[in-house]
Each structure stands twice: as C-alpha cells, then as structure tokens.
Amino acid sequence: MPDRLTPPLELLQLLPEAVVQTDALWTITYVNPAWHKLTGHSVEEALGRSLLDFVHPDDTGTLRSGMPVFRLRVANADYRWMRLKLQPKTDDAERVISRQGVLIEIVEITEQVLVEVRQRFLRLLETIDGVVWEAERGVGNTFLSPQVERLFGFTVEEWRADPGFWRSRVHPDDLEEALVIDNAAYNATHSYAYEMSYRLITKSGKVVWVRDLCRVDVDKDRPNRMIGLMIDVTRQKHTELELVQSDNRYALATRGSNDGIWDWDLQTDVLHVSQRFHEIVGLSGAGGLHDDGWHFLQQLIDPDDHERVQAAYRRHLSGDRPNFSVDFRARHGSGRLVWLNWRGVAHFEAGVAVRMAGSLSDLAERGSSYDALTNLPGRPLFRDRLEHAVALHRDHASQAADAPARADNTFAVLLLDLNQFKTINDTLGHHVGDQLLQQVARRLESCVRAVDLVARMSGDEFNVLLESVDHVGAIERARQMAIALAAPYQLGAHSVTCGASIGVVSSQAGFATTDDYLRAADAAMYRAKSHSLGVCVFSEEGARGKGAL
Template structure:
C-alpha cells in the first residue's frame, strides 16, 4: 500500500500517524478513568451500604438482648409471671423484626456478596433463630425455677454466639470489600502500564519506520546513480540489484534505466551470434571431408569379417551332430537309474524318521518329508545348503570336530544333538550318520537319520524342575543353590579362586502381601526375580530360598568392588515401580555380601555371614547393601531383641503422645499442636523416637505404630475441640514408609469418621524425602487426603533436596523451615538468606510458613520481620503430655513470659 504513494505523501504519513496515536491514547485513558470511577462507586453503594445495615441490625439486636436480659433478671422480684410473658412477647417481636431485617438485607445484597459472606449470613440466621427459641423457652419455663435458670443461661450463651457470628460477618464483608478494592486498583495499574507500553511500542515503531524509509530511499537513489555511471562508461556486464522501490517515480526511473541497459545488451549479443555462425560453417566443411575417408576403410573391414563367419558356421554344424548321438545314449542310461532311484525315494519318503543326504562338501542333496516336518524347512529351502542351517549353537566347535573325526575313522556316528527349527525353536534329536563311499567316482556321501526326542527331554526337565527349581519364579530353589554353592567352594579351593554370595531380602514385601493379597504378592515376586536375574551374568546363579528372600552366587570375583557394583544394580532395579493391574507397587531390597575365602571357607558360613550383613543393611536404613565384618554378630542379636520389644510395645500400648504448641506470630495465639510419639516401657525410662523409629521402618512395624499414633492424636484432638471455644488443629507426622501404602487415604478417612474430628482440624506432616521418593504415588495420595479437607505440611523444608516442579504439583498448605536454619539466625545477612528464601518461596506458592526450633526472642522477631506466619520451639514450650498442655490451650495465648514481648 505504501509503495503506491508519492514521495510527498510518504513524508506526511508519520505526522498523521502521530496525531492518531495521541488521540487513541487520550480516549483509552478517559475510558479507564471512567471505569475506575464506576467500580469505586459500586463498592461505596453496595459493600459499605451492606456493612452499615448489618452494623445497625447488630446494634438493635444487642439493645433488645439487654432489655430481655433485664426483664428476665427482674422476674420474681418486681414482676409476676403474667407481666413477664406479656413484656417478653413484645421484646421477642422486636427481635423478630431484627431477624426480618436480616433476611431483607440478605436478599438485597445476595447478588453482590461472595460465597463466604452468604455462608456467614446463613449461619448467623440459624444462630439468631436458636437464640429466639431459647428466649421463648425461658419465658415458658418461668414457673419452674431450676429449668428457668438453665434456659436463661442457655439464652445468654446463644446471644454470645450470635453476637460472635454478627461480628464475624462484618469482618468477612470488610475483608471482602478491601480485597475487591485492592484487586480493582491492581487492574487499573495494569491497564495504565499496558497503555504506556502500547504508546512506547507505537512511537518506537514510528521512529524505526522513519529511519528505515529514509535509508531505503537514499540507497535506491545511489544505486540508480551508479547504474547510469556504468552505462556511460560502456560497462554493460555489471549486475543491478532488483530492489522493490517505494514510490512510482523511482520505479519509473528504474524501468527506464533497465530498458536502456537491455537495448545495449541486445545489440552486443546480436553481433556475437553473427561471428559464431561464421566460425561454425568453416568447421562443418572440414568435418565432411574427414568422414568420407573413414567410410571407405569401414567397408573394406566388413567384407573380411563376413568371410570368416561363413567358415565357423560349417565347423559348428558338424560338432552338433556328433553331440546329439551321445545324448541319446545318456538318456537311455539315466532312465534305468531313475527307476532304481524312485524305489529308494519311496522308502525314504515314507519313513517316520528324518533323512538327510549330503555330499562330501556338506551340501544337502536330498531330504525326506519327515525332515521338513521336524525342522520346519521346505525341501526347496535346504537343497544345496549346508546342514548347519539348523545348528543351535549349543555345541562347541570341539564337539563337531570329534563327530566328523569319528565319521572319518569309523564311517559312522550316532548321539544326541540339539538343532534349531526354522521357527527358531531349539530341539533335541537322536542322530545317526553313515558315510557312503563310491569307489568308481572316488566320492563320498553322508546319510543322516534322526528322530525328535523333545518329548523325552521335556519329561526329564519337568522332573528336574520340580526337584531343583522354585515353582513360582522358576529360579533355582534352596536345594539346587546349596549344591551349586558347595561346588563353587570346592572349585575355588582347588584353583585358589574367589567368589561372592549375596543375601537379598525385599523391603516392605510383607506389607504389600498383607494389604493387597497373596496374588499381587506372587506377581510381584515373579517380576523381582526377573529383574535380579537380568542384573547377573550368565555363569552366576540366583535362587529363591524363602518367601521374599533371594540368594546369588557371583563367580570369578577379582575385587570386592565387583560385588558392590552388582548389589547396587540389583537395588536400583528392584526399587523401580511394578505395574500390577491398575496400580503401582513399590518394594525395595536390602543386600548382605560375603566373599570367599575372606569371610568363610564353607557354604554355611558364607550364607550365615551374608545374612548378618543383610540385617545390618536393614538396620542402617534399608534400600542399601552391606559387606560382612566380624563385628556384626553381636549387632544382629541386638537388632532382633529390639524388634521383639517393639512388637511387645505395640500389643501393650506402650506408645504415648506428647504435644508441642504451634503459635501464630501475628496474634501470639496457639493455632495448632504437633503430636510427637514417645515410648514408655512398663519398666524403664522413656525412649525418644530417634532410638526406635528407623528400626520400625526397616522391619515394617512403622505401619502399626503410625496407625496407633494417628488414631490417638485424632481422638485427643476431637476431645479438646469439643471442650474449647476456639478450634485447635492437630498436626501428625507420617513416615515415608506409610506413603507406600496405597490404602493410606482410606485409613485416614476411617479414623476421622470414628473419632469425629473435623478434617480441617487435622494436618499431616511429611518430609521432603517422602515427597521426592515416589512422586507420582505421593501426589495421588496427597490429593486424596487434601480432597477430604485435611491440611498438608512439608516438614524440615530446606534440609533435603526438593524439585520445585513437584512442590507446585503437591497440594500442600504449609512449609516448615528446618530448625537448623532457625537456630543459626543472627544479624549477619548470610545467616538470613535461606530462611528468607523459604518464606518468600512459600508466599509465592501461596503456602504458609512455620519455623521450627525457635528458642530466642531475637529469632522470633527476625522471623516476624521476614513475614513468617507461625513459630514452634522451646521458647513457647517443650513437648509435654496432654494434661500439661491443656491449660495453655484454654488460655489460647503464649506462655506468660513470652506474651508481653514485641512482635
């Protein structure tokens, strides 16, 4: 479009566009200001009007309650029963008017109020109705002194509750109005920023456009001047750039230059063509003279060749007549031989055993139908091929050398050999080969006859399988493993060799078997056995010796590191999720390692020491391997004793809960308490979780212990919240092992239903390790828990490694700052970086932050300045039993020595 404009018109484009942009910007600013004015007017007319009306209703309600209370208090002193009922009815009528006013205001402002305001009004209306009923009941019970006093007290309590709901409604509406105003201001600021950005972009575009247009015009004029100078100097071979010109004047000038250039080029080319035609005529004359001479020589050579061809035809005719006589004799001889051959073929073709005939060069000459039926190859596919096309590669070259040596010496060989069918199936056969010599021709043929013995071998294998292999996993069983282990000990003892033994125990398999059933457990064992086998070499042996225990023999070990590499690979493979049906199942592996002869010179000693090392691996945290050392014998005894004591503690309910308050920094009130487990044996001192939780996780007992803790904490929380006037949340820690139970969410739902604790008053705490170990399964469980209304906190945040992509996917409500960062807070900026970053991260993700381990007022002040929401630590209270923390919950504030501090 711009190319059609003249130069004069193009110079006017920029000023016109500038005026248009200025007008548009002014119009957009006026529109934004008008819209902002309307939004502000709506807030004043609707939100503030509603707050004013509800405040008026609260005032009327409070006045009438005082009148009712005064009237009821004067009863039996200044008033009789009839006067009390009459005056009370009048007061109730006034309160009914307040109720009617509340309904009217709700209908008027329903369309402008949000969901939380509507729910608050409905709760207020219900509470007001209860209050009116209580007052009416008090009037009706005036003749019964005891019932009258109880009803009067109930009415006072309902007034306090209704008054609280009125105040709560006003706070919600005020907060809603404030949030709406802030949103409107933010939107207005964004619009102003957007308009400014648009103006800047358009003005930048106009400046760039002006510079570009002027540059293009100057460049095009310089190109035309250059072209004219070249033409004037007689240079017709220069190349002009074919730019698109921005105006009709320049385009016309360019076309005139091109036309002139083209005309000069045409004249030059015409002259060149005339000179080229003259030269071509001269060359054609010379060429014709040369061709006539060559044609004469070619005719002479053709005559000589014709004479030679006639002589050769006569000789060839005589030879063909002689060959025809010899061919007739050979045909007669072959006819007699074919009759004999047909008899032999009928016998071979009708036998049930396979027959194969080869020459001395091992080329197949013939096979019978039984051969084709057994091998799967057709006759056409094998003729002329080597018999080794069915070789299975199960036999060594030495085996075949011995076979052919026997044929060469004795002329016959028979034995068992394994071949491969066309389908790829390997099968056993009993083969007999005979050498057939032909002295006249000085040649040898080989005739092989074999039968398929697959059925016989299969029967043998089934007997061996039942005796020496595990029926479920098809791995060697304990008997075969013991035999191979003893053989390996003897071999290494005689050859001064080394080998290793692995003792593998699956982590958390018992829990999977108990919760998901034995069918799932069996499928899991089959898959785990397959993965372990893939981690080993062909000469190595892996066996299943009991339910979830496997052993392996690693041959030809040069260094201890070789065993560690294999063990680490097995652990990595076993920990990968197993898909069974529609669910993912997770288990792990703990592995013990013993080495011959370093850790024993007998099979039993090596197994026992590998078993001890495996238990040490479980004690150190499971999911790892451990090499045997001789200090493990005593440790294994201690570990087994602790397991027995934990089982006894579960059955005798020796686990108790202590509670530590979590304080809201802004209001210095107790918002929640964290339930912490303690072990109180019937005889002895209290044991803290650091001394037994890890072992409980290794042995799988953590599931039963965790279930007891969750049930006890919810029962205590439900009891407290029934007695308190303000809600208190109960925080419970869940182990990473518990999150491997896919039924965890269902169990939490059952506990809440049983105890009656509202879901919003339960908060489960999980560590970063739990979140990152199996993120897909953890995300699914957390979503199910969150959908119930239960809160979720990420505990000890910052002490491990977290992926922000996973953190944003999980439905967490709080981040708990690890106490290691809280307790290192000083006035140095470097000590404040990590806590500040976690608080800012929580604010960005809309998560509240809780600082653990707060012990000084300086730490609390620093956290408050950084914007932390909650604090927990010895500054407020150490973990105490339920009886000790109850007065703190009733007071709903910090301890006395902290209450007056500046926060």
Template sequence: MSAPSTPSGTLLQLLPEAVVQADARWEITYLNPAWHRVTGHPVEAVIGRSLLGFVHPDDVGTFRAGMPVFRLRFADGEYRWVRLQLHPESDAAGRVISRQGVLIEITEVTEQILVEVRQRFLRLLETIDGVVWEAERGIGNTFLSPQVERLFGYSVEEWRSDPGFWRTHVHPDDLAEALAIDDAAYNATHSYAYEMSYRLTAKSGKVVWVRDLCRAVVEPGRPNRMIGLMIDVTRQKNTELELLRSDNRYALATRGSNDGIWDWDLRTDALHVSERFHEILGLEDTPHVHDGGWRFLQQRIDPDDRGRVQAAYGRHLAGERPNFSVDFRAFHGSGRLVWVNWRGVAQFEDGVAVRMAGSLSDLAERGSSYDGLTNLPGRPLFRERLAHAIEAYRDEAARADAPPTLVGTMMFAVLLLDLNRFKAVNDTLGHHAGDQLLQQVARRLEACVRTGDLVARMSGDEFNVLLEAIEPAEALERARQIVAALEVPYDIGEHTVASGASIGLVTSTPGMISVDDYLRAADAAMYAAKSRTSGVCVFPAEGSGETQPG
C-alpha cells in the first residue's frame, strides 16, 4: 500500500521513528520502514490489520480513550511499553476518518518525557477525592496518593514505612471482617473487584468511616496485589445511622399505637404496608408490597363502602381537605367484616399528588369509635358517616342540572331508637341481663337493615341507624319492620324478657345542614314516638303519613 498523501512522503520513509496511520476503524493504512526496525513486524504483514490487535488486552480501553502510553506486542511475542500519540483527522461533519502518530519505545524516551507523564499522573490523582493505593502481601502499600495526609493525617512515608500499618489502624470492631476480605484477595486465584466499608483511626484519634473500592490483581509468576480507592464516607454514614435511629424510634412509636402503617407511591401504584397492617386485616404471611395499590384495597373494602372511601381521599387529593380519615368495613382474612379507620396525607409535587402515607386502625380496639359490648360502631363513626351522607346529598341537590334520579340516590334517613322497659330489666335482673339484652338488640338491628346501612350504639340503650340511598316511604317501612322485630320477646338466661323500641325518623332535606340538625330532629321525633301505638314518629311530616310532633 502506498504512503499517505503528504508533502514529505520521502521524509517519512527516512525517519528513524515509526510513523503509524490507521483509519476510523483502527485498521492500519500506513507504516514507514522504521516500524519494522522498532517492532520487528514486517510492514507488509501488518498493513490492513487492526492496530488494536497489537495492543495489550488490558490497555485497549485506555488506548482507545486517548492514553498514549501502553504495551505493544513486538515480533518476538513480548509486550513492551511504548508511546504513541495519535492525532485524529476529521471530515466536514466532524467524523474521524484517520489517525496518525509517531511510535516510540518507552526505553528510548527522554527523562523529560518520563517526568512529564509522571506529573500528569499526579495531577490526575489530585482531582480524585480519595486515596489511590496499591499493596502486596509482606510489603504493604507499594503506592499511596498524597490525599492520605489530608484525609487521615498520616504522611505517605509514615504509612508505607510499616507493612502492617493499615491493619493496625482499622477499628477493632471492624478488623475481623476486614482481614477476612483482605486475606481472600491475597489468596485469590483470579482477578476480581470488591468493596468493603470499615472505620479507620486517623492520626488525630478521630474515627473515619471508609468505603474502599478494590480490585485483586492475579498475574502468573508474581504475588497477588491489590489496587483501590479509599473514600471518606463519615458524613454519609452518620446520616444513615441517624436515619436508622429515627426509623427505630418511629417503629417503636407505631408499635405502641398498635396501628398499621402504609405508604402508597401513586406514580407506580405500589403500596407498602407494615406487618401490623396485615395483622389487622388477618393477612399474615402476605408480602408487604402490593404492586396494584388500589386493586389490593378494593378487594379488602366492603363494596358498599368503596365509594365513600374513594370520596374521602379524593377530596383530600383535590385540595378540599388537609388530610383524610374514613371508617369502613373491611374483609378480614377469616371472612368476617371488621370496622377499621384509614387515614393519611398526600405529598404533592408541582400540584400533583405523587405519594400518600398514613395508618390503619382496628376500631374494635378504639373504645371511642367502637362499642365493645355490642360490637357496633360508636358515636364518632356514626357522625362521620352521617356527615358524608349530608355533604353528598347537598352537593347533588345544589346542582341545578342534576337529574332527579341522581339526587334520589343520595337520599338517606336517620333513625334514633330508644328501648322500652330497659331500666326495669336492669333493676330486676341485674346489669348483666341488661348487657345481654343490648347485645341481642344489636344483632336484630343488623338483621333488619341492608348491607350498606349503618347501625351504631350511641349510649346506654340508645341506637342510631343510617339508611342510605332510600326514599322516605321505604325508610318508614324499614323503621316499622325494626319496631316489629324488637317487640319479639328475648330469652336471657332462664328469663323471657319483653321489650320494644320507640323510633324517631328524619329523612334527608336541604333545610338541614349539619349532623346535629338531624340528630336533634330524630331525637324530638323519638320522644314523640313513645306516645304512638306504631312506635314510629317521622320528622318532618311531608309524605310520611305520620303526624309531625308538636
């Protein structure tokens, strides 16, 4: 192959240094005669072959990246250090089309060039925020970068003067593990990368956390050696330890509250829950991460409560509430329904909710929200459910374009009932008998209502019922069914007890705006019902067929 186009083609033929030219794919396109003299390879046998095929495999990466000093395979099969600074030539589009340079065997370079290379290497080391090191068994560190003094206070000479220096300065609590890793590297049968973290005692006595990125180098005919980079990670380690202590404190606090904890990534729909969360729902031995967060929750929430749950956290995500808290019935792993409280708060980025977190409580264990005697929800839960029903009804009724059928689905009724002759049972048969009567009344009330309705014990012998999505006439009929069911005698031990109930009924109306409005109206109707033979009094009177109490 002819020489490259150059005004000094003859001069290149006469140069004592080897001139090398390769194309963009590293294929050799030109060599002057000095190539044969320097490397021993005939020029004709090399033209057209890849230059990278002559570079030591361990040096190919750095050579391609622009490092001019590398090992080249000579004709005798030995690799020798050479210097070849290739200068790329590009086309109009900036693409490399060829590379040219002069090859010099390293033994022939001047001392000035060696000093230049060393200075460049040291300047490179100064940019690394860590200590670069090399070590061999029995010798200790054969090389240490100057940063060792800045990070640990020891000079390079102090450190290298003692082959066992590193081992004697590793923290005693970390020494056994560090030595095991170190010995494994010295006895390795193949090269490999590894890392370890440990504490090192600095010259000042301060303990420094070190992350050591290492490589065991195994070469035939010579002892194993290690090279690595020690980085001071004290600040990061202290942050990790503080986070761990904080997590432990938080974990202890949550265990003390007996609540289940959850964390929901809304971008991926991954729901992370604690062990206590699963315990409340009877789902022990279940993975703590659910990839489909809402799908998992839907399966646990009673279908009649799902819409209410979605509405509760939906108002929070829409910015209408600072957080959310909702009580609902959940399917327990045993198949039964349990009342739980689910509450939380969202994290927003640029106005978009990206994450929610909070807790889950078993309401059966919270006396203020749940009645332990009758196993019914208590006053707080009933008020929360009623407030939700009032808000949904008012929102739909206020919309001028809302179809009547939609408003009708938001209608509801509140029943307040008081047992008749309950005090007499307590006085004659004792409080234990009175408790059994209340428990039987609770079960009969649950049997009289639909799945989505709510029965609650407010206090003493007073119960409330919330009937949702119901017309006034149907609510009245349901109240009469309850009266009939409660009039059937009760078997309490060896005694048969006759009792009944007086019920006050109030249906949804735009004129009432608060929970207390409805409860006061139901209470007034209930006292009026005590004088009625039907046992039921409706407030207000429109369309009920009953007389409004006066």
C-alpha cells in the first residue's frame, strides 16, 4: 500500500503541480492528475512502472544519485528538462522506503538552477559511497574526494603526492591489464567512457575489488584528462563468485529441466543470473551482473503482467506465502512473447527480506504447463492466474466488506467444450481434428483482451479467464465467443461447423477457492451442453432452469 500522503489526498488531486511518489525501488505508487497535463502520459500508464522508465537514459544515474534536474520523456517521445526534488521517507533503520516530490518543467535552465545543481553535486561528493577522481598525464590526480581515506585508508595528500601512486597500489595480478586500459586513455584521440575492474591493496594490506567508472576528455592543445568514480565492489564480487560456483555445482541437476538460476540482493538491488537465464530470455550475450535488478526484470515482463508478478513476490515478502511461483509473458530477445515461470524464496534478517534466489524456466519446455499444439498455456498456468485473481478479489472483500466490488478486482471463468468435435475427429481423422483445435484457439484469442487468458485444459476443452470484468460484461463476452466459434471452419478440403457449450461463473459468486470456480464453470457448461443452451451462467437455481442464455 502507498505511504499515507500529506497534505490529504483530495488536496493533492487539485494541485496544478504534478506530485510524484515512488517506493524504494523507484516504482511509481502515486501521481496526481497534473502528471497527465505535464507529461501527456496517463495516470494509469504511470502507476506500477519505474520512474526511471520515463527518464532519459543518460540522466538515470543523475536522478538516482539525488540530482534534481534531468530530461523526462513526454507522450510524443520528446524529452523535456524537468526538476524533481524527491524527499525520501526512511524506516527506523534509515532505509529508504518511499520518495515524494513535485515535478516541474524547466523552460529555461537559468543560472540560479545551474548553481543549485553545482552546489548539490559538491554536497553529494561528501556523502557518495565512492571516490571521485580526476587525473592528467605527468601530474597524477588533480582532484580526489575525501572518501579515499575511509575506503582505502590513504589520505588525499598521501595519494596525490606521487603521480604513480595508483599504479603502485593495483594488485600485481591485475596491473598489466589495468595499465593497458589506462595508457589507452592517456593516448586517446577522442573522448569516450570506459570501465574497468581490478583489485587494489589498501593501506592496511587488505585486498579490495574496485569498479572504476571512467571517462577520458580529449581537448585540443591540452593533455588528456580522465575523471571517474572508484567503488568498492568486494561484496558484489564475492557474491558473483559464489553464484558462478553455485551455477557450476547445480549445472548437472538443472540440465534436465533447463532452468536458469538467479540471486538477488534486495538491499543493493544487484541481480546475478546464470548464462542459462539469459538464454531463456534471448540475451545470451549479456553479462551475469545487473546493478538495477528490478529495472532489468521489468523490461522483460510484459506490461499486462507487471501487476500480477509484483503481487506474487510482495505476498511472499509480506509472509503470506512460504515461497513464490508466478507464470508471466516475457519479451524474448528475438521480439517474440514467451511464457516463463519465475520462482524462488527470500532470506529474511530481523524480519526484513534481504536476499532472494531461485530459478527461471521456459513453459514451452514443460508440456503440462504449455500446449504445443495450440500454442496456449495449459492447466497449471491457468490455475496460477485464477488463484491470483481469487486472492485479489478475496483481499478486497475482506478490506472493504461493505464497499462495492471494484472493476479491477472482478473476474469471470469460462469453460468451453466443443459440441461436434468427436464426430469430426472420428470421421475426418486426427490431423483434421488438430487443425480444428488450432483454429478454435485463434478464434478464442481474437475474442479476448491482452489482460485475459485463454488456456487449453485437455482434449477439446478450453478455459478462459476474464479479468477486470463485471458479471454483465462476462456474459456478453461469452456470447461473442459462441458466435465466433459457430462460424464454419475451413480445414483443408473440408468445411465443417463446430459450435461450443460455454459455462460462465463470475466473481460475484464469492467462492473461496480456485477449485470452487472451476467446478461451478463445469456445472454450467454441462447444463449448457445437455440442454443445447449454447451459453449457461452458473447459479444456485440452475437446476430449476435459471441462468441459461
């Protein structure tokens, strides 16, 4: 749930300025109507997405570091300069749990704004968890932030006294490669950004891993100048090495299932994934370390499945589930959509989830979860989606017992059975029957929205989950399906008709479990078939003839 807002929500809704609130992982939890007027993006489009998705790629680091001025993508795909000073809210352990601020467009970047940004940058140098440096050939470091003493034990004066000091502290096993990169920068003919990782020996003799994010600036008639940020990544390196060892250890065990392995540090948002993980999502050339774990995962998950995936792991983190497993659509590197299963378990310290680990699998490779003939999800995936819909509806009902059901929490289950399928299959052959099932699947998909789910349960039986739909809307959708399925099918040289019997049960029935809804849909479908009704809506009085359409 979003943090309680101050001033009251009603007042925020009326403000002419765009108010933005995010959680600790930059996911937008609230924007007022002024957001749409300023950016052109709808409120619904923003909620649940990362704020960083709307920021120019070159400015995401600036925003994350606390700088208030950046470029934001508006609805027509252009970027405009904005100012957003986010005020963080922290828990008792001083961990950020949310951020809130007012988004303002900067028509002209005035001198006052530039001065403010510069002052903010200088203050950040005092608190940033890394060493900011600047260097020139023959001079050594022309600037070094004071964090060098806290991280590596040397004072600024000690480090800058000797132009070759940095080279003397790089671990001997990494020095040759580091010098090749360093010398290339000193002799570069154009400006560019680069990065290197190496071990550095601190004043106490301890060896730490350093990630150096650098840029070489080449200006005519002056020596090349380098600027950079040295970050202690010893903990991340150790975790990465542990993951590699774990990946090797479990390679044989996972080879049969072809699962990918992942390990997520929730405190740093660093996500480590195995090579197989990247292969499953079509990113086989990517590295195994992702500094912005949730942003990386969000880019993979189909937008229509974001909310459901987030709800699954949040229920686990809140303690409602001992582990989590969720099926979703992902955008493969080739551009096609694939169905994946993401599952794992979190490690808690003092009641707070600090780390998660688990596996990722391609449902197309799990026959019971994915139907190869119709290219539709199977029974396990459908049950998972239905269980999620039932839980959301039940949670809303328990929190607001006297309030009417919200449209985004209502749903309906449809069970369809083809009426003449066995006859067609027996007289024209199984290959014709298979073609018929494939065409039925495509017609059903054409009758639903992206948020809905069509699944093949077995044989000629299909299930449809309609989400964010009321009772009347579900009945109308079922009628459309009945009409679409009743039209003739052209199967090679044969033209056949094959209607369907459809049972419908909506969430207003108020059942407690997934099985209750499936049994009710089955009962309605059986009545539709036995009485040639076409579509039948479940009701307690169904045996007395009510509910038929």
